[in-house]
Amino acid sequence: MSHEVKNRSPLLAVNHLSVDYVDPPHPPAAALREITFTLQRGEALGIVGESGCGKSTLMLALMRLLPAAGRIVAGSVRLDGVELLDLDEQTMAALRWKRIAMIFQGAMNALNPVRTVGEQIAEAIRLHEGVGDRRVLARRVGELLDLVGIAANRRDQYPFQYSGGMRQRAMIAMALACSPDIVIADEPTTALDVMIQAQILQLLADLRRQLQLSILLVTHDLGIVAELCDRVLVMYGGVMAEYADADTIYNSPAHPYTQALLRAFPDPTRPAQKLAAIPGAPPRLNDLPPGCRFAPRCPYVFARCHMAAPPVYAITPTHSAGCFLVANPQGGAA
Amino acid sequence: MEQATGGYRGVWRRLRRNPIGMIGLTMLVTAIVVALLAPWLSPYDPNAVSRVTIMDVYQPPSPEHWLGADDAGRDVLTNFLYGARVSLTVGFFASFIAVAIGGLLGLTAGFLGGRTEGVLMRFTDIMLVIPDLPLAVVIVALTKPSLTNIILVIGLLGWTSTARLVRAQTLSVKQRKFVLRARAIGAGNRYIMRRHIFPLVLPLLVVNTVLVISLAILNESTLSFLGLGDPATLSWGQMLNYAFTRGAMSAGAWWALIPPGFGIVWVVLACTLLGQGLEQALNPRLLTHHLAADRTLTALRRLPPDPAPSSEGIT
Amino acid sequence: MHRSTYLVSKLAWAAFTILFVIVLNFFLFRILPGDPARAGVRDPRLTAEAQTAIRERFGLDKPVINCFASLNPLEPGDCAVNPLDTQFFIYAGNLLRGEFGISYHTNRPVVEVLGERLWNTLLLIGAGQILAIVLGMALGILAAWKAHTPVDYGALGFSLLAWSLPTFWLGIILLFWGSAYLGLPVGGKYTPGIDYANSWEQFADLARHLILPSLTYTIVFLGEYMLIMRSSLVDVLAEDYILTAKAKGLNHFQILKDHALKNAMLPMVTIIALNLGFTVAGAVQIESVFSWPGLGGAIYEAVNRRDYPMLQGAFLLLAVSVIIANLIAELLYSYLDPRVGRVNQS
Numbered sequence A: 001m002s003h004e005v006k007n008r009s010p011l012l013a014v015n016h017l018s019v020d021y022v023d024p025p026h027p028p029a030a031a032l033r034e035i036t037f038t039l040q041r042g043e044a045l046g047i048v049g050e051s052g053c054g055k056s057t058l059m060l061a062l063m064r065l066l067p068a069a070g071r072i073v074a075g076s077v078r079l080d081g082v083e084l085l086d087l088d089e090q091t092m093a094a095l096r097w098k099r100i101a102m103i104f105q106g107a108m109n110a111l112n113p114v115r116t117v118g119e120q121i122a123e124a125i126r127l128h129e130g131v132g133d134r135r136v137l138a139r140r141v142g143e144l145l146d147l148v149g150i151a152a153n154r155r156d157q158y159p160f161q162y163s164g165g166m167r168q169r170a171m172i173a174m175a176l177a178c179s180p181d182i183v184i185a186d187e188p189t190t191a192l193d194v195m196i197q198a199q200i201l202q203l204l205a206d207l208r209r210q211l212q213l214s215i216l217l218v219t220h221d222l223g224i225v226a227e228l229c230d231r232v233l234v235m236y237g238g239v240m241a242e243y244a245d246a247d248t249i250y251n252s253p254a255h256p257y258t259q260a261l262l263r264a265f266p267d268p269t270r271p272a273q274k275l276a277a278i279p280g281a282p283p284r285l286n287d288l289p290p291g292c293r294f295a296p297r298c299p300y301v302f303a304r305c306h307m308a309a310p311p312v313y314a315i316t317p318t319h320s321a322g323c324f325l326v327a328n329p330q331g332g333a334a
Numbered sequence B: 001m002e003q004a005t006g007g008y009r010g011v012w013r014r015l016r017r018n019p020i021g022m023i024g025l026t027m028l029v030t031a032i033v034v035a036l037l038a039p040w041l042s043p044y045d046p047n048a049v050s051r052v053t054i055m056d057v058y059q060p061p062s063p064e065h066w067l068g069a070d071d072a073g074r075d076v077l078t079n080f081l082y083g084a085r086v087s088l089t090v091g092f093f094a095s096f097i098a099v100a101i102g103g104l105l106g107l108t109a110g111f112l113g114g115r116t117e118g119v120l121m122r123f124t125d126i127m128l129v130i131p132d133l134p135l136a137v138v139i140v141a142l143t144k145p146s147l148t149n150i151i152l153v154i155g156l157l158g159w160t161s162t163a164r165l166v167r168a169q170t171l172s173v174k175q176r177k178f179v180l181r182a183r184a185i186g187a188g189n190r191y192i193m194r195r196h197i198f199p200l201v202l203p204l205l206v207v208n209t210v211l212v213i214s215l216a217i218l219n220e221s222t223l224s225f226l227g228l229g230d231p232a233t234l235s236w237g238q239m240l241n242y243a244f245t246r247g248a249m250s251a252g253a254w255w256a257l258i259p260p261g262f263g264i265v266w267v268v269l270a271c272t273l274l275g276q277g278l279e280q281a282l283n284p285r286l287l288t289h290h291l292a293a294d295r296t297l298t299a300l301r302r303l304p305p306d307p308a309p310s311s312e313g314i315t
Numbered sequence C: 001m002h003r004s005t006y007l008v009s010k011l012a013w014a015a016f017t018i019l020f021v022i023v024l025n026f027f028l029f030r031i032l033p034g035d036p037a038r039a040g041v042r043d044p045r046l047t048a049e050a051q052t053a054i055r056e057r058f059g060l061d062k063p064v065i066n067c068f069a070s071l072n073p074l075e076p077g078d079c080a081v082n083p084l085d086t087q088f089f090i091y092a093g094n095l096l097r098g099e100f101g102i103s104y105h106t107n108r109p110v111v112e113v114l115g116e117r118l119w120n121t122l123l124l125i126g127a128g129q130i131l132a133i134v135l136g137m138a139l140g141i142l143a144a145w146k147a148h149t150p151v152d153y154g155a156l157g158f159s160l161l162a163w164s165l166p167t168f169w170l171g172i173i174l175l176f177w178g179s180a181y182l183g184l185p186v187g188g189k190y191t192p193g194i195d196y197a198n199s200w201e202q203f204a205d206l207a208r209h210l211i212l213p214s215l216t217y218t219i220v221f222l223g224e225y226m227l228i229m230r231s232s233l234v235d236v237l238a239e240d241y242i243l244t245a246k247a248k249g250l251n252h253f254q255i256l257k258d259h260a261l262k263n264a265m266l267p268m269v270t271i272i273a274l275n276l277g278f279t280v281a282g283a284v285q286i287e288s289v290f291s292w293p294g295l296g297g298a299i300y301e302a303v304n305r306r307d308y309p310m311l312q313g314a315f316l317l318l319a320v321s322v323i324i325a326n327l328i329a330e331l332l333y334s335y336l337d338p339r340v341g342r343v344n345q346s
């Protein structure tokens, strides 16, 4: 049993979550396998991995918002001990945004173009808190916009009248509207220029301290994670590569993929560049060879890696990694 | 589009798996075959002069006349089979004219841009607003109602939607890398249009042509029904005009009214279905509909008992 | 572009298009055989006084336009003549004064006849279009919401079939069936020769006459509106902001009502506007089949009676109505979409 589970009951506990994308007559794509992690109150967990490794899929699965082709085939998602995957659709809907809110990848299209920003924020408050009074709503919306650094009098403008950075701020204000326990931020800064990226991340860091938010921050940028997160989950091709404290990840990474990632980002305080430095491409999920998903690109690959998928080994109670080298550091040489 | 969808062979492969498109194609081919074989399929010669008695008028279906007889005592089945020729001829020729004009204007406007584009598209906008059918009626009424005139009028008035579509597609193709590169190395406009742009606009043009054919056939039948058909040929619309204006309604002669309409619906529906199928084959789209998900979400779920990471094999 | 600039440019464009139609309408009838004015002078159905009146009103002794005495047959003329003294400008001036010519068939001013008929057409199109739009949208929403289920396929099949029906033929079939089995009237607007006891009775008679033509209209356009609504709603439902709405905890009804429909309506408005030409074509056919005394029927009768002034007038009125309706649709669009005609700050 891991250390957290014993001592404090986590706010969110995800266990062995697996997701398929079906596309008959083709075999289903194993988009997520056996994802296990916890999120404590006030904790910020970074989810890191290349494009297509299933980060968004994981976040959508947590909120049960997968697209039609997505199937949760196994696992459990518990929020304060309540199994979310067992709730009926209505209860789940009532819990969305109230307990878990989400800032989407690419806020350009995440706001409805034909309704004002204020209306869209007020809608969440009206729905979850039953506030109907226009003046109260207007005041609350104004406060929220103020919180994210937008002048309250811009609430009656439409998204197209906002700049990209402001739209992302408005999205954050909307996520905070019902004081959720958890905010999921799925690559909140992609498509923004570097200056604005830094501002948005600073805003998230400030809000987190101010409101004691629990944050799930998805990114493929290790620099961002270093600045903002307590713990890090590194994903590769739909499976867990490594899960540990941010310090451990940076100072003693156990998984070859994490190590490669860090080499691609020599200076974690300077984000921006992409993960192109790792040779090869992520696996095709509907046509997986047996064995470790990282094997085709792994510099330490040995015979056993091609025969079976490595389990997730606990190195210390707070550090685990899915690689045979953890159990057998000599690898093929042994 | 060509690269993204795996070329024309890919389109054909996807079309073959598309039931809507294949139904449409089969229906259209059937209609064409029937039109071609009309002389062999028809029980009577449509041009034979026969003595008609009052008893022959609107004769109900019988072994001699499977679909009965019309107002002049002629065999409806024979007229119906020959009518397919007229409708399809008008459909193909008129849509050829319309698509040629629309395609040329759209390509030119989209490719050249600037003032040429402004003028051409403004003209297209005007023609788009003027109601086609009344204008066609006026023109055919003022000229001699002949098959050629009908084809010309339908073709010359039916190009607007094609022009807009082709222009939009040209605009997007024009920005592709290889077109920009061709231009950078000094290829001429005519060459770029023919070699690079036209092949990418063509698939869309084909879909559009199929739909223009169906509109042309509808328009021809309407003009003929309104009494503007070529008196020398008997199209389906013409058959309906004769039946409607010469007492088929009061005689209760449904057999003179149903078959020609059925023929028009058959061909138009065939083109519509084929167009839809082709479009789906050219633009395969995943269903990313966010409200569709709830129907299938949490299927097949089993909860494992152990929430902790494995500690197997630690040495 | 500023909002008012946008509106002004739309208005100016509509005015220009109307001008184009007027010019087209004039020259079409002068170039093609069958010049209404000149033919009219010889038309035996007109009285001698009427013929003289026409000659004067249309300035038929004057050249068609500068440099051309006549266009068919082509005869060159004096270029130095005062433009206002040519047939074209006399025609334009007449139009401004509401002078459309005299019907050969009824010997009445065309504008009088068409005036009555315009309202009948509006009544018919109104009833049919409103039903078609409401039902078509409802069916389209249902199909899009249930996309790729049997409900959707059923609605799709019905709509494609309805779209393929020639309007006039559907009219004939419905007329055949309705008059034989439902005892509905075979045509016209009122039953001839009835003295109504009260206006309610008159209305009931009108309604009975409206049933079949507007049903035809509804069926023909229903399919098309359903297809458009469905495809634009399916596109909207794939947008990110729908996922946002769902993540916010809204249910399907709320998402459709508050987030999807307004966006999906935008292409719908455009298409309804672009389709006004088809709407008019539908009117011509339905009014011909049901002898409905509207503008479309006027075209049919004018063609069959070779009543050219009537044909010319009806065409002009139809075209201008479509242009105006189109303008209204564009203004509606700019009202529905906040992005049109506002300054973008980013």
Ligand SMILES: Nc1ncnc2c1ncn2[C@@H]1O[C@H](COP(=O)(O)OP(=O)(O)OP(=O)(O)O)[C@@H](O)[C@H]1O
Residues within 6 Å of the ligand: A021, A022, A029, A031, A049, A050, A051, A052, A053, A054, A055, A056, A057, A058, A067, A069, A070, A105, A220, A285
């Ligand atoms: N609707 C879908 N149908 C089928 N496969 C999908 C669908 N959505 C995503 N996938 C596949 O699932 C995998 C994971 O996708 P996901 O969007 O979760 O990646 P990601 O880590 O968020 O990438 P990015 O950094 O680009 O956002 C990818 O291989 C993708 O192709």
Ligand code: SF4
Residues within 6 Å of the ligand: A255, A256, A257, A292, A293, A294, A295, A296, A298, A299, A300, A301, A302, A305, A310, A322, A323, A324, A325
């Ligand atoms: S299991 Fe083998 S292939 Fe996979 S990461 Fe470890 S060493 Fe590399």
Ligand SMILES: [Mg+2]
Residues within 6 Å of the ligand: A055, A056, A057, A105, A186
């Ligand atoms: Mg993603």
